Amino acid sequence: MNADLQRPKGTQDILPPESWRFDKMRRIALDTARLYGFELLETPIFEQTQVFMRVGESTDIVQHERYSFIDAGGVDLTLRPEGTAAVARAYVQNGMYNWPKPLKLIYWGPMFRRERPQADRYRQHTQFGAELYGSEDPGADSEIILLACRVVEQVGLTNPDVRINSIGCAICRPNYRKALVDYYSARRDELCQDCQNRLEKNPLRLLDCKVDVAIRQTAPDLADYWCDDCKSHIESVMAQVSQVGRPIRRDPYLVRGLDYYTRTVFEVGHPSQGPNTALFGGGRYDGLSASFEGPGAPAVGFGMGIERILSAVGDQFPPDEAPLIYVAHLPGFMGQAQIMAEQLRNQQLATESDLLDRSLKAQLREAGKKARLALIVGGREWEQKTVQVKDFANGQQHIVELENLPLFLKDRLRDESQDTNGGSNL
Ligand SMILES: [Zn+2]
Ligand SMILES: [Zn+2]
Structure with missing residues (x-):
C-alpha cells in the first residue's frame, strides 16, 4: 500500500480478538466503578488549546506532544492528551460543584500525544480515569486507590503493588523545594543534563x-x-488502605510529572512487571478547578492507559466468547437456514448460517472451527419438523423436534459454561 494511505505512525488498528479484549476491559472498568457509585462523564475529544495550557504549561505533553490545529473558524483546538483537565473544565462549566458532594466521575476514551513510538505507547491511546471531587478527606484518596486496585485485579493482575508519597502543600512544599535546590545546586557539576534543566524548571x-x-x-x-496536616493526611490514607487488606508502601522518590498535584501521588504496579514499575498512577490536585475560574474544589483521581494494562495481563485476559451455533443446510435450503438463524437470535442465541451456499461438508468444516453446535436444515428430518444437531464438544448427534429446539440448545450451551467453571452452579 502507498505510504500516504497507511495509518499514521504510532497508531494502531485494533483487530479482533484484541478489539474484544478492549471491549471487555471497558465493561469491567465501568462496572467496577459503579460498585463504588461513580458516574460516567463523556467530554469532547478536542478542547480549546487553553484548557490544556492552563494546567500543564511546563509539561512535555503540552509543550512538545500536542496535536493542535486551527479550525476553519480560526479557533485554536487540541486533541485531548489526558483526561483530568477536560474533566475539570466540564466540572466548572456545567456547575457540577453544585451537585451533591462528593462527586465521583469516571471517563473512558482516546487520548492523543505525539510521543516517540515505542512498545505500548501509541499516539492515540485509550485511557480510563476516575476523579473524585469535593472531598479533602484522606478517605477520598483511599477510595480512589481502592478502586484503582480493584479494576486491575478484576482483569487478572492480583495483588497490585501500590506506592504512595505526599509532595506536600502550598505551606510546606516551598521549604522542601528550597532545601532540594540547595542540595542539588551544590552538586550541579555531577548532574546529568536533564537534571541540570530540572533544577531550573521542575x-x-x-x-x-x-x-x-x-x-x-x-x-x-x-x-x-x-x-502536620500533610503528615497526618498521608498516614491516614495509608492506614485506611492497609486496613482493608491492601498492601501500600511509601516511595520517597515518587513525585510524578504534572504541575498540578498537591499532597498525594501514587503509582500502581504489579510484581509480574518488575519492582517499582508503574502501570499507571494518580494523585490529588486541589487547585485544578480554580484554574477554570470555578470555585476551588479538592479533587483526587487516576488515569490508566488501557494498552499498557492489557499488555501486562497478556493471555490471562481472553475475550469472552459467544458460544456460537452454526446453521448448516442441505442443497436448496440456504434461505431456510438463514430464517432458522434469525429465529434463534430472537432467543438471544449467537448464531451464524452459511452465506456462500457451500457444500454441507465445507459448512461443517467451518462450523467445527468456530461453533459449539451445528444444525443441519433440510432433508427427511426437515419434512418431519425436526433438525439434526451436532455437538462438537463430544461428537454426539441428536434429532430434535423444531418446537423443542431453543430449549435443547440452551441446555447444551449451559452444560458447556458449567464445564468451564469447574461444575459450579454459581
Ligand atoms: Zn503541608
Ligand atoms: Zn539526572
Missing part, C-alpha cells in the same frame, strides 16, 4: 532521575518537611 522531578541515583540517596526527604 526541581521535584530531580528525584525521578534514573541516572543520578547515588546523589539522591542523601538528598533531603519530603517526609522531614511535611507540615
Whole structure:
C-alpha cells in the first residue's frame, strides 16, 4: 500500500480478538466503578488549546506532544492528551460543584500525544480515569486507590503493588523545594543534563532521575518537611488502605510529572512487571478547578492507559466468547437456514448460517472451527419438523423436534459454561 494511505505512525488498528479484549476491559472498568457509585462523564475529544495550557504549561505533553490545529473558524483546538483537565473544565462549566458532594466521575476514551513510538505507547491511546471531587478527606484518596486496585485485579493482575508519597502543600512544599535546590545546586557539576534543566524548571522531578541515583540517596526527604496536616493526611490514607487488606508502601522518590498535584501521588504496579514499575498512577490536585475560574474544589483521581494494562495481563485476559451455533443446510435450503438463524437470535442465541451456499461438508468444516453446535436444515428430518444437531464438544448427534429446539440448545450451551467453571452452579 502507498505510504500516504497507511495509518499514521504510532497508531494502531485494533483487530479482533484484541478489539474484544478492549471491549471487555471497558465493561469491567465501568462496572467496577459503579460498585463504588461513580458516574460516567463523556467530554469532547478536542478542547480549546487553553484548557490544556492552563494546567500543564511546563509539561512535555503540552509543550512538545500536542496535536493542535486551527479550525476553519480560526479557533485554536487540541486533541485531548489526558483526561483530568477536560474533566475539570466540564466540572466548572456545567456547575457540577453544585451537585451533591462528593462527586465521583469516571471517563473512558482516546487520548492523543505525539510521543516517540515505542512498545505500548501509541499516539492515540485509550485511557480510563476516575476523579473524585469535593472531598479533602484522606478517605477520598483511599477510595480512589481502592478502586484503582480493584479494576486491575478484576482483569487478572492480583495483588497490585501500590506506592504512595505526599509532595506536600502550598505551606510546606516551598521549604522542601528550597532545601532540594540547595542540595542539588551544590552538586550541579555531577548532574546529568536533564537534571541540570530540572533544577531550573521542575526541581521535584530531580528525584525521578534514573541516572543520578547515588546523589539522591542523601538528598533531603519530603517526609522531614511535611507540615502536620500533610503528615497526618498521608498516614491516614495509608492506614485506611492497609486496613482493608491492601498492601501500600511509601516511595520517597515518587513525585510524578504534572504541575498540578498537591499532597498525594501514587503509582500502581504489579510484581509480574518488575519492582517499582508503574502501570499507571494518580494523585490529588486541589487547585485544578480554580484554574477554570470555578470555585476551588479538592479533587483526587487516576488515569490508566488501557494498552499498557492489557499488555501486562497478556493471555490471562481472553475475550469472552459467544458460544456460537452454526446453521448448516442441505442443497436448496440456504434461505431456510438463514430464517432458522434469525429465529434463534430472537432467543438471544449467537448464531451464524452459511452465506456462500457451500457444500454441507465445507459448512461443517467451518462450523467445527468456530461453533459449539451445528444444525443441519433440510432433508427427511426437515419434512418431519425436526433438525439434526451436532455437538462438537463430544461428537454426539441428536434429532430434535423444531418446537423443542431453543430449549435443547440452551441446555447444551449451559452444560458447556458449567464445564468451564469447574461444575459450579454459581
Ligand atoms: Zn503541608
Ligand atoms: Zn539526572
